[in-house]
Amino acid sequence: MSNLSRFLAYFNYLDLRTFIDILIVAFVIYKLLLLIKGTRAVQLLKGLAVLLIAGALSAQFHLTTINWLVGKTWTALAVALPVVFQPELRRALEQLGRGSLFGRRSVLAEEEARHIAHNTALAAENLSRRHAGALLVFTRETGLVEYVESGVKMDALVSEEVIVNIFEPYTPLHDGAVIIGGNRILAAACYLPLTENPFISSQLGTRHRAALGITEQSDAVAVVVSEETGTISLAESGRLFRGLRRGDLEQKLMDMLGPSKAVKDHERQ
Structure with a gap:
């Protein structure tokens, strides 16, 4: 007591x-x-x-x-x-x-985020069917200027057709990453840092390791299409979500790039 x-x-x-x-x-x-x-x-x-x-x-x-x-x-x-x-x-x-x-993060307008998510998901599905490898990086709060400068600079609106053409096999820009800022494709064929996590699966290739690496060093979001299996994956904060379908990818991109549900509810009031 x-x-x-x-x-x-x-x-x-x-x-x-x-x-x-x-x-x-x-x-x-x-x-x-x-x-x-x-x-x-x-x-x-x-x-x-x-x-x-x-x-x-x-x-x-x-x-x-x-x-x-x-x-x-x-x-x-x-x-x-x-x-x-x-x-x-x-x-x-x-x-x-x-x-x-x-918990704070930079977001796109709802319509802009929906457009980007929809076209990215369509392009990923197209590339996945043909086992064409792809790596797309979406900037948020942290700038990626040093990685943009490592590739070929562009200034194109995000669309399914542009993304598919960039990653068409044996074309000059298909090898490397596409970096997207807002609703614009900033650069293609960019070099990214590889992950420093020693515990990831040995089955993951360079694209997946680069996707994890850039999301470990920034708040960017990365989408990967595997050249070997056609699997669509998404990386954020050093985590990898594998085996996504078009609808799953579109929804996740909307959640990560667009305004949260709480923000949208507040705007409607």
Whole structure:
């Protein structure tokens, strides 16, 4: 009973400010865990947990040599961790800068998003039937100027016909990625960074790895058509949704590029 009384007495010191403070910290930790989910950072954190346990046990049982080694390891990690976690730190800072760490994102007008989603889905279905590989990247808040400059610049409206012609096999622009900003095709045959996630399937080819890579380093959305299987996939935030049909792809693009349901409901009022 005395322990319970001391525990309950602790709540007497909690006020609204402290409660809000705890909620904010919990929310930030939750977002950070989501950020590193599925990346190599998870395994690195497990290694750090092992070091913490080893340090605590060596101090408890007075294992001087082990405690000294663990202490020196922590000193080395203070320098090494920023280098090892560089991709995750860069991704977190970019998301913080554009506000998406807390849920904000840039969107297109509803009609514009519907037009882009519809024509992209039609083109993907067309290319999928013929097993013609394709990779399309849709910019949102983060600019992709450095990747646009790596390809052939264009200024064309998004349409099924243009997309299909670009990815027609053995044509000059079919190899590489198409980057789309707003309702315009900005460039084709662009080079993208490959994913740094060591846990993805070895069956995924270069297009899928590039789609994951660009969505890990920015808030872009990428659509991939597999040349080998004709499978249509969509990548966002380092996640890959495979085996999509035309209707599924169109709906997902509408959700990711267009205004959310809450925003549309507010505009109707």
